[in-house]
Amino acid sequence: MPINELRSISxxxxxxxxxxxxxxxxxxGVSPQAASQAIAQLxxxxxxxxLHRTTRSLALTEEGQHFLENTQPALAALDRALALxxxxxxxxxxxxxxxxxxxxxxxxLMPLLDEFxxxxxxxxxxxQLDDAIGNWVLDRADIGFRIGxxxxxxxxxxxxxxxxxxxxxxxxxxxxxxxxxTLEDLAAHRCSVFRHPATxxxxxxxxxxxxxxxxRHLPPVFSTNDTELEIQAVLKGQVIGQLAALATAAHIRAxxxxxxxxxxxxxxxxxxxxxxxxxxxxxxxxxxxDLAIARLFNARDHVLTSKEIQAAARRPLQAAQRRx
Numbered sequence: 471m472p473i474n475e476l477r478s479i480s481x482x483x484x485x486x487x488x489x490x491x492x493x494x495x496x497x498x499g500v501s502p503q504a505a506s507q508a509i510a511q512l513x514x515x516x517x518x519x520x521l522h523r524t525t526r527s528l529a530l531t532e533e534g535q536h537f538l539e540n541t542q543p544a545l546a547a548l549d550r551a552l553a554l555x556x557x558x559x560x561x562x563x564x565x566x567x568x569x570x571x572x573x574x575x576x577x578x579l580m581p582l583l584d585e586f587x588x589x590x591x592x593x594x595x596x597x598q599l600d601d602a603i604g605n606w607v608l609d610r611a612d613i614g615f616r617i618g619x620x621x622x623x624x625x626x627x628x629x630x631x632x633x634x635x636x637x638x639x640x641x642x643x644x645x646x647x648x649x650x651x652t653l654e655d656l657a658a659h660r661c662s663v664f665r666h667p668a669t670x671x672x673x674x675x676x677x678x679x680x681x682x683x684x685x686r687h688l689p690p691v692f693s694t695n696d697t698e699l700e701i702q703a704v705l706k707g708q709v710i711g712q713l714a715a716l717a718t719a720a721h722i723r724a725x726x727x728x729x730x731x732x733x734x735x736x737x738x739x740x741x742x743x744x745x746x747x748x749x750x751x752x753x754x755x756x757x758x759x760d761l762a763i764a765r766l767f768n769a770r771d772h773v774l775t776s777k778e779i780q781a782a783a784r785r786p787l788q789a790a791q792r793r794x
Contacts, residue, residue, distance in 0.1 A: 478512035563592030570615035574717035602668035632737035634715035642707040662711035
């Protein structure tokens with residue numbers, strides 16, 4: 471029968487400390503028979519007798535005394551390590567490893583990190599932003615964010631808010647080029663596209679057509695692998711583009727961007743947070759998870775209501791009527 475050396479040595483040391491194998495068994499949560507068998511297996515494994523034992527008492531042999539003296543420092547170090555690990559589990563301090571998308575996410579994450587670090591100054595954020603879908607386990611992440619679902623089996627995923635994709639242009643662009651009334655009208659417009667940083671592939675526009683999501687590749691006059699640059703190009707009136715409300719809601723509310731072709735907007739994607747089992751998480755991870763959900767679940771800053779979208783779409787028409 472294979473021997474669990476660490477358990478057997480621990481049982482041996484505890485028996486000497488308490489003066490009884492029965493007491494040692496009770497302290498370790500095992501039966502007296504199991505504790506006695508563990509010590510017997512250890513003696514057989516070492517080829518020496520460690521204890522003189524009767525039904526009433528036990529005493530160390532000379533070999534047992536030497537063995538105890540040699541193992542006690544290691545057992546004490548192990549006890550300290552276990553105690554430190556238990557304390558760290560309940561302390562809101564230390565490294566917090568976070569992974570997430572690079573595109574348009576820093577402005578969402580940084581206010582959350584700022585609040586959390588002000589609450590818990592001993593936290594050390596370690597953030598990796600990458601639009602490629604990595605391996606959550608190999609990344610050794612505590613918390614992950616992704617647009618879409620969870621990329622890993624065995625982790626828990628929760629949607630924080632839907633990602634609305636709207637076709638947008640600046641008021642200046644629409645004044646020069648007109649407002650497209652149908653998807654076919656886009657062929658005559660200056661369209662922008664996003665090129666995925668990890669693959670180099672051009673992403674299609676995701677459009678709702680007759681209740682289904684269609685992928686359409688439009689001939690671009692502007693392409694980039696940086697979402698912030700694409701937003702700036704649309705704001706400057708260079709192009710019309712399909713943009714995510716999570717990054718542009720403030721511009722739409724302020725009238726700097728105008729949503730068009732509203733029947734074709736989609737919200738089939740979502741920003742998800744994902745994590746491992748809450749039961750085994752350090753307190754610092756649970757605390758950040760709770761804050762992230764509290765601040766980002768259905769976050770109004772990043773999601774537009776239907777009323778807001780309709781009102782924003784009417785602004786160019788209202789402005790034109792005022793000019794008359």
